Amino acid sequence: MTTIDAQTLPAPAPADLLAWYDRHARRLPWRIGPAERGRGVTPDPYRVWLSEIMLQQTTVTAVKPYFEAFLDRWPDVAALAAAPSEEVMKAWAGLGYYSRARNLKAAAEAVAGTLGGKFPQTESGLAALPGIGSYTAAAIASIAFDQPAAVVDGNVERVLTRVFAVETPLPGAKSEIRRLQERLTPKARPGDYAQAMMDLGATICTPKRPACVLCPWEASCAAHAAGIEESFPRKAAKTARPERAGAAFVARREDGAILLRRRPDKGLLGAMTEVPGTDWLPVFSSDKALADAPFRADWQRTVAPVVHVFTHFRLTLDIYAAAPPRGFNLPEGHWWSPPDDLPGEALPSVMKKAIEAVHPGITRRRR
């Protein structure tokens, strides 16, 4: 039982956080920094939206190149709305959580169409768009439209559960954290405040080894006072990750083309591209794998299977390779992708691994 006497600590002041942000804000491609914003420069809602969708459960490092590529190719919401879905999926390949790309396209069409090219400026209006939930709606409303919306993401959860030593485990503590954030969010500079919370969580109030000496709220932090910062946020125990297994078939034509097909629109890796394969099952019998091959051939299994870890299961894939027989008829929904096209296909990472297991380097863009 931990008891923390928070009474003796001064309340965390948003002004102190903003002052810290003025000096230490990260420079990010989608961000208008505090100095510029102070001069009246306002962010482009399209860029804010695009970055927020990409940043969902995804690191800044992973997002940067994708953000730049999207912006180069589709500089505004009208351009994105007019883009073929296939091209958007290809451009998103490798970033993960592919429903985001499908929702991104749908939201762009709604904004460019029904909404007359303008993003909604209210939280509820934003949250009505596909792919925008409570966090993203609040983030866009505050950052792009300067509204005092309470932004609650993983960073905010970590910072506030530490500052206030919230004992309730996540996800149960969410409503409590929301109330704290509503109370703290300032009417002035709410967008900078939101981004300051993210920067604080990302650079100072980190999950491991937080740099409390550098924190503008050090004196107000109950967890720090008790010397137990790292134990927050409390979390419910998580269940073990189950195993699944299957087989994938890498068919290569004489000219080097690889046989591909499109996955169903919904579900795991929905609407993305894959090599033919079996279902992925908790109990997989490798004797029966060849029954699901795209054609009869002398399929050669690689020595080592491909192992890939998804959020909710671990996959072991046996990889088989063969050339198609003469007279092979292309099944519905399949196509031969020439080597030059492979790097640009909408292949998720697990599928690139499968292909690379047989043909190293073939899915990577040459230069």
Added chain:
DNA sequence: AAAGCGTGGTC
């Protein structure tokens, strides 16, 4: 409302 949904980096 709990489960489904990716990937790559870190320690």
Added chain:
DNA sequence: TGACCAAGCTT
């Protein structure tokens, strides 16, 4: 090396 983690949303 495996567990944890990163600006969550949808059903």
